[in-house]
Amino acid sequence: MVDFKDIEAAAKRLAPVTVETPLLRSSALDEIAGGTVYIKPENLQVTGSFKFRGAYNMLSQLTADEAKHGVVAFSSGNHAQAVAASGTMLGIDTTIVMPEDAPAVKIENTRRLGGKTVLYDRYSEDREAIARGIAAETGSVVVPAFDHERIIAGQGTVGLELMRQCADFGVTPDQVLVSCSGGGLISGTALAVKTMSPETSVYPVEPEDFDDTARSLISGERETNDPGARSICDALQTERPGKLTFAINRKLLGAGLVVSDGEVKEAMRFAFRHLKLVVEPGGAVALAALLGGKIDIQERVTVVVLSGGNIDAEMFASIQKE
Amino acid sequence: MVDFKDIEAAAKRLAPVTVETPLLRSSALDEIAGGTVYIKPENLQVTGSFKFRGAYNMLSQLTADEAKHGVVAFSSGNHAQAVAASGTMLGIDTTIVMPEDAPAVKIENTRRLGGKTVLYDRYSEDREAIARGIAAETGSVVVPAFDHERIIAGQGTVGLELMRQCADFGVTPDQVLVSCSGGGLISGTALAVKTMSPETSVYPVEPEDFDDTARSLISGERETNDPGARSICDALQTERPGKLTFAINRKLLGAGLVVSDGEVKEAMRFAFRHLKLVVEPGGAVALAALLGGKIDIQERVTVVVLSGGNIDAEMFASIQKE
Numbered sequence: 250m251v252d253f254k255d256i257e258a259a260a261k262r263l264a265p266v267t268v269e270t271p272l273l274r275s276s277a278l279d280e281i282a283g284g285t286v287y288i289k290p291e292n293l294q295v296t297g298s299f300k301f302r303g304a305y306n307m308l309s310q311l312t313a314d315e316a317k318h319g320v321v322a323f324s325s326g327n328h329a330q331a332v333a334a335s336g337t338m339l340g341i342d343t344t345i346v347m348p349e350d351a352p353a354v355k356i357e358n359t360r361r362l363g364g365k366t367v368l369y370d371r372y373s374e375d376r377e378a379i380a381r382g383i384a385a386e387t388g389s390v391v392v393p394a395f396d397h398e399r400i401i402a403g404q405g406t407v408g409l410e411l412m413r414q415c416a417d418f419g420v421t422p423d424q425v426l427v428s429c430s431g432g433g434l435i436s437g438t439a440l441a442v443k444t445m446s447p448e449t450s451v452y453p454v455e456p457e458d459f460d461d462t463a464r465s466l467i468s469g470e471r472e473t474n475d476p477g478a479r480s481i482c483d484a485l486q487t488e489r490p491g492k493l494t495f496a497i498n499r500k501l502l503g504a505g506l507v508v509s510d511g512e513v514k515e516a517m518r519f520a521f522r523h524l525k526l527v528v529e530p531g532g533a534v535a536l537a538a539l540l541g542g543k544i545d546i547q548e549r550v551t552v553v554v555l556s557g558g559n560i561d562a563e564m565f566a567s568i569q570k571e
Numbered sequence: 572m573v574d575f576k577d578i579e580a581a582a583k584r585l586a587p588v589t590v591e592t593p594l595l596r597s598s599a600l601d602e603i604a605g606g607t608v609y610i611k612p613e614n615l616q617v618t619g620s621f622k623f624r625g626a627y628n629m630l631s632q633l634t635a636d637e638a639k640h641g642v643v644a645f646s647s648g649n650h651a652q653a654v655a656a657s658g659t660m661l662g663i664d665t666t667i668v669m670p671e672d673a674p675a676v677k678i679e680n681t682r683r684l685g686g687k688t689v690l691y692d693r694y695s696e697d698r699e700a701i702a703r704g705i706a707a708e709t710g711s712v713v714v715p716a717f718d719h720e721r722i723i724a725g726q727g728t729v730g731l732e733l734m735r736q737c738a739d740f741g742v743t744p745d746q747v748l749v750s751c752s753g754g755g756l757i758s759g760t761a762l763a764v765k766t767m768s769p770e771t772s773v774y775p776v777e778p779e780d781f782d783d784t785a786r787s788l789i790s791g792e793r794e795t796n797d798p799g800a801r802s803i804c805d806a807l808q809t810e811r812p813g814k815l816t817f818a819i820n821r822k823l824l825g826a827g828l829v830v831s832d833g834e835v836k837e838a839m840r841f842a843f844r845h846l847k848l849v850v851e852p853g854g855a856v857a858l859a860a861l862l863g864g865k866i867d868i869q870e871r872v873t874v875v876v877l878s879g880g881n882i883d884a885e886m887f888a889s890i891q892k893e
Contacts, residue, residue, distance in 0.1 A: 268593060269593065271592065273590055276618075290847075293847055293848075295596070296598075525614040525848060527843055527848065528847075558847030565843070565891065566887075
């Protein structure tokens with residue numbers, strides 16, 4: 250089981266290669282919120298999302314023998330770029346199975362970063378089977394997108410970092426809002442945050458129709474999403490919560506918050522205008538929850554994690570002008 | 572005369588109210604550069620530009636008697652927002668004389684931040700005369716956009732901060748590229764950088780037809796721009812270098828670099844795609860100089876200051892899609 254010490258160790262491992270993303274304030278946001286809001290912009294992280302933390306944490310701990318056979322991963326794009334970049338930095342070959350309808354910028358970046366890409370049809374093919382096939386053939390290690398202790402520990406450095414930064418500012422957050430799909434980021438973050446401040450609440454935010462974690466937290470079982478579900482948030486479309494991640498999340502998280510595509514777009518426009526940040530749909534859900542009034546923020550200190558910023562220019566421009 | 576101690580004092584004064592903007596790396600940028608590049612994103616600063624540093628540094632040092640009569644400033648937008656926000660934070664009334672063709676977002680933000688705005692025609696009216704008239708009437712202090720010791724010292728904290736951050740990374744920059752208009756940011760920055768590392772070069776970057784500092788550095792006199800000049804960089808359109816700023820700049824700066832509107836747009840697209848940052852035209856000139864090959868960056872450590880990010884959504888979208 251992953252614990253706080255693993256996150257501390259990951260933070261030391263990651264310090265030389267990651268960006269310590271700042272905690273940003275915005276007077277416009279505080280005004281709307283009627284409270285104190287800090288933004289943790291992981292879109293500024295290496296490869297444009299928090300995913301680099303987990304991927305590098307795992308790849309850097311492979312044995313020499315494992316490393317020489319390369320790794321394989323499946324991802325809609327952010328984990329893909331993170332694995333490709335980590336592999337290139339560590340001299341490990343990477344193969345990434347990606348949906349053919351992933352944002353072009355994510356596929357291009359994965360290749361530019363040194364990853365070999367294998368495309369598949371998101372709605373008819375089984376990416377796990379494809380990845381396992383490649384692994385069996387080449388003897389390479391599969392790097393899961395979320396359900397692995399070293400991935401969770403890596404993502405948890407977001408929580409460790411934001412708590413230390415809050416302490417530097419002399420505040421303790423009352424609540425932390427984090428985007429959630431498979432649950433790697435939020436499980437690691439919650440582990441760090443709740444260890445350092447048990448009174449702080451950590452809330453998962455999901456897109457409409459991909460609210461598997463919200464429903465799972467109610468039922469206590471890992472619920473699945475409808476295979477026909479669609480969302481603007483290409484980064485947050487897993488079938489259901491991870492096994493390891495949900496075991497942590499069911500103990501540590503507050504109730505799940507759910508946002509619509511319209512609320513996500515509104516948050517992306519706010520980030521452009523007031524924060525000067527390029528945020529992708531899946532990266533904006535926590536901000537969308539805050540702006541959409543999904544939770545009481547009056548007179549509280551709230552930290553919002555923006556988890557990624559990889560979006561095509563065409564889509565970004567059209568959302569900004571809506 | 573402003574000196575390094577003034578910048579250190581400003582940094583202490585500003586620490587509780589400003590964002591310590593991070594130093595960002597980008598593998599795409601390093602690849603193109605063939606060297607090591609650090610980005611200092613002042614578009615993430617309070618009010619969306621470095622201008623808040625100088626404005627707050629000056630307003631926070633007014634006497635109680637001065638403060639009670641309010642302040643007046645003239646600005647195309649970034650200094651305006653900075654003065655308005657500083658005034659609101661310190662309980663000082665602010666009046667800002669702004670060109671009527673300034674980006675709508677800058678005028679709206681100035682009002683939202685608590686500034687009273689007075690609009691004028693950039694090409695037929697004299698903003699300094701309007702501001703002085705208001706000052707004479709109300710007894711308020713004029714807050715210059717650049718040519719004042721406390722403004723220069725405040726902007727200089729950008730240089731102090733980036734040098735300290737470089738030291739944390741174990742590097743000394745070979746060169747620092749900074750946008751230049753009246754010269755407040757670059758004079759303060761150069762003062763800090765050259766005090767801490769005399770071997771580091773500091774280069775001013777200006778838009779085509781607003782290259783008054785580049786020409787002044789050659790002639791040794793303060794040269795003026797053609798009144799008919801136009802540029803996409805609304806933030807970098809002063810008539811000529813400041814008196815105080817140029818006295819510093821002529822001693823400390825390397826040769827001026829000049830970029831075209833097309834190069835500025837290219838840099839804005841790069842910032843969107845690879846850095847996940849919203850940068851306004853005037854804020855992107857230093858990056859444009861680097862990407863446009865205006866200076867040798869091979870095997871050197873270069874710091875690029877992005878000075879602001881206040882741009883209308885329509886314009887941003889149209890540039891991204893070009």
